[in-house]
Amino acid sequence: MNPYDVIILGGGPAGSNAAARLAQFKRQVLLIDKGIGEGFTGSSARVQNFPGFPEGISGPKLMERFRQSVTAAGAEIKEGAIESMDVAANPFTVTSQGGESFATRAVILATGAAFQGHLVPGERELRGAGVFSDAHLEGALVAGGTVVVIGKTQEACKEALLLARSANRVYLIVPSSKLDVPEGLVRQLQDKKIEIIFSASLKQVNGTDKVTSVTVLAAGTEKEIQADGVFSYTHDWQTVSAYLKDRVQMTEKGIVMVDDDMATSVKGIFACGDIICGRPQLPAISAAQGILAALSVEKYLGTLS
Numbered sequence: 001m002n003p004y005d006v007i008i009l010g011g012g013p014a015g016s017n018a019a020a021r022l023a024q025f026k027r028q029v030l031l032i033d034k035g036i037g038e039g040f041t042g043s044s045a046r047v048q049n050f051p052g053f054p055e056g057i058s059g060p061k062l063m064e065r066f067r068q069s070v071t072a073a074g075a076e077i078k079e080g081a082i083e084s085m086d087v088a089a090n091p092f093t094v095t096s097q098g099g100e101s102f103a104t105r106a107v108i109l110a111t112g113a114a115f116q117g118h119l120v121p122g123e124r125e126l127r128g129a130g131v132f133s134d135a136h137l138e139g140a141l142v143a144g145g146t147v148v149v150i151g152k153t154q155e156a157c158k159e160a161l162l163l164a165r166s167a168n169r170v171y172l173i174v175p176s177s178k179l180d181v182p183e184g185l186v187r188q189l190q191d192k193k194i195e196i197i198f199s200a201s202l203k204q205v206n207g208t209d210k211v212t213s214v215t216v217l218a219a220g221t222e223k224e225i226q227a228d229g230v231f232s233y234t235h236d237w238q239t240v241s242a243y244l245k246d247r248v249q250m251t252e253k254g255i256v257m258v259d260d261d262m263a264t265s266v267k268g269i270f271a272c273g274d275i276i277c278g279r280p281q282l283p284a285i286s287a288a289q290g291i292l293a294a295l296s297v298e299k300y301l302g303t304l305s
């Protein structure tokens with residue numbers, strides 16, 4: 001059987017937009033995806049800040065729209081998880097968990113990133129609907145409201161200060177008895193809008209379709225704080241890249257290294273979305289990276305006989 005022109009691994013905003021664009025170029029495209037609900041955007045209650053959706057849109061609905069573009073453009077979609085890749089020679093071989101193998105002349109890696117460890121109840125369910133990861137990206141969505149920041153690092157403190165510029169009130173929940181930061185930063189936090197609660201932890205995020213409060217355990221007592229948004233800086237996260245087994249150049253955190261054309265260290269393999277990013281980014285940025293990767297793959301395929 002002839003190899004595909006390109007196989008795209010992961011169908012989130014990055015992979016779906018890459019697949020749609022390459023299928024529009026009339027390339028033979030296979031998109032392999034574990035399932036919409038397995039990705040960051042597909043499992044987000046709400047996606048805000050996506051261009052063209054001033055009210056926001058639910059993560060699964062946004063993903064369904066991307067999927068419609070993929071099928072309308074003529075790409076093939078297979079539901080399943082990738083287990084491994086053989087990139088020693090072109091055509092490359094991609095093998096799914098069920099043992100099915102596919103040959104391809106190019107690959108786009110777009111399997112995203114995921115939080116490691118425990119999330120409290122409500123944290124996953126209300127992601128994007130008040131549960132956020134980055135004040136620079138999403139702080140404006142809670143301007144004028146009450147915000148809870150969880151963490152003890154410089155990053156958490158700086159994000160609390162940034163949020164205090166637009167929010168009415170900021171609670172900084174510190175999961176230890178002191179802050180792990182320089183004295184100058186501690187002084188800056190002495191702002192009347194900011195209340196620091198030491199030796200405390202987040203127990204639950206409350207709300208049905210958006211965050212309304214958080215439950216915090218402080219000094220052995222549970223306390224409910226009314227809130228419009230919660231930003232946690234206590235979670236570690238990693239790219240979804242175990243199947244790569246270091247076959248392309250990656251950092252220790254599993255971040256795939258790419259050049260300006262989204263090309264990895266292996267000719268013919270490209271990457272886009274959260275798998276190439278060192279910190280949280282927006283679905284719109286991942287989608288745009290998918291389009292850039294598609295353009296690069298199209299140019300690359302044009303160089304093959």
Ligand SMILES: Cc1cc2nc3c(=O)[nH]c(=O)nc-3n(C[C@H](O)[C@H](O)[C@H](O)COP(=O)(O)OP(=O)(O)OC[C@H]3O[C@@H](n4cnc5c(N)ncnc54)[C@H](O)[C@@H]3O)c2cc1C
Pocket residue numbers: 009010011012013014015032033034035036037038039040041042044046047048080081082083110111112113114115127128131132133134237240243272273274275279280281282283284286
């Ligand atoms: C730590 C972190 C926090 C974030 N927080 C927010 C936030 O609060 N709000 C917000 O709007 N954005 C947030 N983002 C950004 C946003 O979610 C992403 O930019 C966007 O979803 C990334 O798109 P993607 O296509 O790269 O990955 P994803 O949307 O995660 O999609 C990856 C796809 O790959 C598939 N997949 C995974 N493994 C396999 C496999 N082995 N085989 C086949 N398919 C597979 C999944 O099923 C999924 O469909 C955050 C990102 C990170 C890294």
